[in-house]
Amino acid sequence: MATPPVKVYGPPLSTAVSRVLACVIEKDVAFELVNVNMAKGEHKSPDFLKIQPFGQVPAFQDETISLFESRAICRYISEKHSEKGNKGLYGTNPLEKASIEQWLEAEAQSFNPPSSALVFQLAFAPRMKIKQDEGLIKQNEEKLAKVLEVYERRLGESRYLAGDEFTLADLSYLPNAHYLVNATDRGELITSRKNVDRWWEEISSRASWKKVVELQNSPPPASA
Missing domain, CATH: 1.20.1050.10 (Glutathione S-transferase Yfyf (Class Pi); Chain A, domain 2)
Structure with a gap:
């Protein structure tokens, strides 16, 4: 059974969102980019706040796991998928x-x-x-x-x-x-x-x- 893609929430124009996107692409990890219309306040909605308690972007989901800080997300992706894509992205020793x-x-x-x-x-x-x-x-x-x-x-x-x-x-x-x-x-x-x-x-x-x-x-x- 194929692993579902991770979800990256937020507009790519956001510097923090684009950091995460660069990482998942480097690691060749399947992802779904989910837009969050910040002009309409979607980042402050109760559902969004469950995965991003500060009401900011990015938010990130990997099945049942949620993360919200871009550098932490990049570390997680790189560690979990150490054998995929750019294998040395987070070092090997x-x-x-x-x-x-x-x-x-x-x-x-x-x-x-x-x-x-x-x-x-x-x-x-x-x-x-x-x-x-x-x-x-x-x-x-x-x-x-x-x-x-x-x-x-x-x-x-x-x-x-x-x-x-x-x-x-x-x-x-x-x-x-x-x-x-x-x-x-x-x-x-x-x-x-x-x-x-x-x-x-x-x-x-x-x-x-x-x-x-x-x-x-x-x-x-x-x-x-």
Whole structure:
């Protein structure tokens, strides 16, 4: 009997949803993308809150299992399906895993806060008719520049963040970096740094991420 596909809830335009989508595609795991119409408040409905208690996206279901944090979902998928798709996505020994984990933590703690602020202010606020906060933009641009100098040094020593192979350590950066480069006027934060730019060109050219971008540009599927 075939295993039913996992369900990923939320719009692909969401950075967190797109992170999960890139992972399931890398791991060659069958999935169903379920749209959540946030404009209509579907993310606050009682049924949705049963699987995503914070009323945000993504939500994820694997038969009777529910998860709601994108990086945790990616770890789960990679561990459960270690022999499928990209087998080294989450490392194959303790040292590889530790290296991947430290760069995942760096993404969550150091890269994500300033890059998310910039993506919201520069890419989403204008669409939502929200006034941009120039002070916040400047502050986070300076923070991100300092963070990316660390990455510039690291990527001068290593092809990818955790070593010579593409892993979750790199995948987790794709959503925010994609918007910075393609939907804001601050893409030079990435493209002006030789090693970071080389790395970005490699990771954003992967078939898994190209598929995610296709999903972002497609009409939404049926709502939950």
